[in-house]
Amino acid sequence: MLIPLAEVLQMPAFRAADPVVHTGDPERAMVRWVHSSEVFEMGSLLAGGEVLLTSGLGLHGRTSEQLASYVREVAEAGCVAVVMEMGRSFFSVPDSMLDEARRQGLVFVTLHSVVPFERMVEDFHDLVLQRKLGAYRYGEHSWDDLLAVVLAGEGLRSLLDAVSRSAGCEVEFLGLEGQLVERSRISSTVSATQHVAAQVRGATGPLGTLILRGQQTRHRQAVAERGAVAVALELSRYTGAVARPSLAQSLVADLAAGTLLSSGDVLRRLTEAGWAAGERWQGATVAVVDADPRRPIVDEVAAAEEAFAPTWGRVLVGSISTHVVVLGRGAPAPHRLREHAAEVASRLATLRASAPLLGFGRPVTEPGDLSDAIRSAREVVRFARTIGQQTGTLLQRDVGLQRLLARVDSAAVSDFVTEQMGELIDHDRAHASQLVRTLDAFVACRGSKREAADLLGIRRQSLYARLARIERLLGVDLNRSDHVAALSLALVAWRMRTGLDPQSGFGATPETPESITLRT
Known part of the structure; x- marks a missing residue:
């Protein structure tokens, strides 16, 4: 069930938080769920159709490029709106986030009074339940279910499965010449003598026929009509022959x-x-x-x-x-x-x-x-x-390394990163220095000091001084292959868990502890 964002923002919990819309059109944004998270790498964790609630804790201390990347990734994952509470981590929305939200067509909302996110999620959950109950009373639930399959891009067969579940019988889609294009895979009632048919029409004319293999009833006729529209929407996603x-x-x-x-x-x-x-x-x-x-x-x-x-x-x-x-x-x-x-x-x-x-x-x-x-x-x-x-x-x-690390216990990976390069991270955070970036360049250049100095844009003597400082801080020998291999692995894990690029450095402003804590 999808609900317009404009209606979601009118729910009591949202109204109490004094929402202000900065980008996008809440009337056109359709919401599947409301979710709260402070994780920076949310893009890979979303399924689409969400309103994402955040206080900005996981974004504090990020560069403008990283903030824009956060907005881009959640938008690409299908998030319809980011709702940020003001006053905890940010007093105003960074321009880079709003600019990227406009480019992506993402709705960006700020909240100016403190209301627990949990209350907003509960309000939305109650609204969905009320709509579901009302929809089942009037037989509208089938259209919502079919539309959800189309929007999720699950394919024609999954759509026919949804029609079959609603109609309680086997469903087929026939092409213009009567050939079977696809059939539902759900085992259900099949009638050899009776069926309900609905023509599927697109922008250019007939596309085929939807067949419900069951006894004709008013309910099945209504499902067939809605199903034919849903199939036409699904087929419109493709070019060429159906x-x-x-x-x-x-x-x-x-x-x-x-x-x-x-x-x-x-x-x-x-x-x-x-x-x-x-x-x-x-x-x-x-x-x-x-x-x-x-x-x-x-x-x-x-x-x-x-x-x-x-x-x-x-x-x-x-x-x-x-x-x-x-x-x-x-x-x-x-x-x-x-x-x-x-x-x-x-x-x-x-x-x-x-x-x-x-x-x-x-x-x-x-x-x-x-x-x-x-x-x-x-x-x-x-x-x-x-x-x-x-x-x-x-x-x-x-x-391969990233796939392996993703399967290792998160706490164990965090402990490993802290053991291998924790002192280096703390030093860069405290002094806005470039030692993590230097180590990353040294590893990326396979230990070539000339190439690493060129990559960093510094003199070779400056690189030698930085490497010596890294060795003293960590107690390692960068001429030992096992030490370098462990540090290389730790850099990969740190980048995966924080979303930070070592080559961007920590910048002129020291990072907050929250912004570099390893996250799952």
Whole structure:
């Protein structure tokens, strides 16, 4: 159930906090949930449709670029509004946050009286329950459920599943020539003699027919009519013929959701979606393109298909949230995969007029492993964002350390970072110095002092002095490979947990303890 933000801001708890809207249109922003958090890296934790409540604690001490990045990442994750309480961490909203919110079309609201966030969440929860009860009384719940599936980008088959749940019978979508395009996968009532049909119409005319395989009732007729509109909305996300894109999207959505694990089922669905029938399985490659939020997702899907086709031939492309998922035939060796990735990235940059961020999963040898490969490829892109990489191509092995650290107990990782470089962080925080940045440059340049000095823009003698100070503070020897390896790992963990880029340094103003505390 989606509720206009303007209505949410009129709830008692929000009104009591004296909200002021700075950017965006609350009338057009539709809210799925209200959530509160002080975590800096919230972008990867959101599912879309949220109002994010924050006091700004996790943002205090950040640079203008980091604050803008925070707004951009939550907007790209589907957050519809950021609501910040004034007076705790900020007395006014930093310009960089408001500027980025305007660019992203994100609603930004400030609160000027203290009201517990918990009360706001409870008020919203009560409102949702009231709406749900009212909707069920009048039969409107089915439309809300269908629209939610479309907005979430879960694919045609998931949409037909939602129609099936509401109608209590099997549901099919037939193309213009009567061919079966997709069928619901929920086991339910099926009638061989009776059905309810509703024409699906788009902007250019008929697209097909929605069939409910059950006895005709007023309820099923209403569900069919709403379902036909929802299917038309879903199909409008794609360009070209209806059958192939919808099947590819449905397949990608099911694989991403982990509902297809049998190799036989996967091969059957691949063939139905356009994978060459009768060809011997020779493996597959999964790539994920981080979609440009300024472009319609349908354009991103079309650009990805055009960019990948010259290298991989026939590909299947779909979208999941802000990710475009590409399935290509063949499992090239790692060095060949890097070459292919570079070719695709170059073409894609030309097609979309901006450099892309691509993540590649490990080549798949068994059809049943495609779900894991999609999950891994999406994980590659998310970790790239976490470490500040906005463009380029990454294979799964390129973020191996990040993936490993993400699976280690958070407290253990925090203890390790404190042990390895805590003294260095404290020194930089107290003196606004550049030792963390220097260590990061030294590691990035593989111990080359000449390259590190050039990267930092300082004389080599100055670098020697800084390295000597690092050795004294930490009690390490930067000529020992094991010491450097441990520090390198600690830098990766620190960047992941704080969202800070060591190369930006701490700036002229010392950081607050809250802004560098390791977070999960």
